[in-house]
Amino acid sequence: MRPGFTILTLVFLMGCLTGGCGENRISNSQNKKNNFRLPSQMAPDTLDMVWIPGGEFEMGADIEQAAPDEFPKHEVSVSGFYMDETEVTNRMFTEFVLKTGYKTTAEQGSFVFSNETTPPQWIFIAGANWKHPEGPESTILNKLDLPVVHVSWFDANAYCKWKGKRLPTEAEWEFAARGGLINNIYPWGNELNADNPKCNFWQGEFPNANELTDRYEKSAPVKAYSPNKYGLYDMAGNVWEWCSDNYHFYYYSIATDTLDPKGPTKSYDPDESGTTKKVLRGGSFLCSENYCSGYRVSRRMKNTPETTMEHIGFRCIVCK
Secondary structure: OOOOOOHHHHHHHHHHHHHOOOOOOOOHHHHHHOOOOOOOOOOOOOOOEEEEOOEEEEEOOOOOOOOHHHOOOEEEEEOOEEEEOOOOEHHHHHHHHHHHOOOOOOOOEEEEEEOOOOOOEEEEEEOOEOOEEOEOOOOOOOOOOOEOOOOOHHHHHHHHHHOOOEOOOHHHHHHHHHOOOOOOOEOOEOOOOOOOOOOEOOOOOOOOOOOOOOOOOOOOOOOOOOOOOOOOOOOOEOOEEEEEEEOEOOHHHHOOOOEOOOOOOOOEOOOOOOOOOEEEEOOOOOOOOOOOOOOOOOOEEEEOOOOOEOOEEOOOEEEO
16 A cells, blocks of 8 residues: 555545545546546556566467457567556555546446346446445445456546556457466466466356355455466456457457557457447456356457446556
8 A cells, every 4th residue: 555545544535435525527428538638647657567578479279168259379479568467456546536536437337246136147236336346335445455347448548548557458468468478278377277276267157156266256356366477466367357459359360460469440249240349358257167268368358448347457558
């Protein structure tokens, strides 16, 4: 925790956030256009970041478990960059909102994964947002070191901009997740070992039986598990992380840029061909072997940039 940013301070300030004491809040329409001016934007610093040296790697997958959009595996090069060692936490995001008056996309409600339904499923809860992650009666005061969730791609970009940073590209994210290991399936190697989990994911048959071998029903505090070889935490599981790229189902087949690729200029999802979507990486506490196996380093996911959910967060990078 930074000096002067104590639990008592947060208790007081969370009351201010709930009561709406900030005067310079930014409207959702401004958030979505991403053209607002943030007050007191920071010069980028590399505190609590890890240097990723850059290099060449084979991006994508070549295993039977992979989804069609993970093929073909192809060579990509990325330049070096600094990456947040953890996902952005509730503590960090609180500081951002308090200093800027920023209003997130999900202030009026968001999607929460409910175990109270049969079968368990996503439900929309009015009043669920980043500071009330499970609904209006919930709080983050005892979850300050958990990743911030219910943040849209626009919200993530706003935070990054305020910090003088940016979201990683999909290529940068995968290169960092691999941790310098060559062609491995997970950030730590090739064995998942559900009996001794190395990340926060769903053990058992999703969505009906979570064995909780990892001890966490939902998101875990950052640094709850060992980092990869680069020193990055939670590059598998916990919460999905926004990337800067547009999502394109066939991108790996049509891409021609192999040096620091920025992703396709247009989005394409064959399931919703007229909808723009952004890339998500890393998997979440809901990923399982029988469902999405999102904790694999090559696994791709996508959603609309205004989407907010209980298992979506982000981290930032900054170039040297």
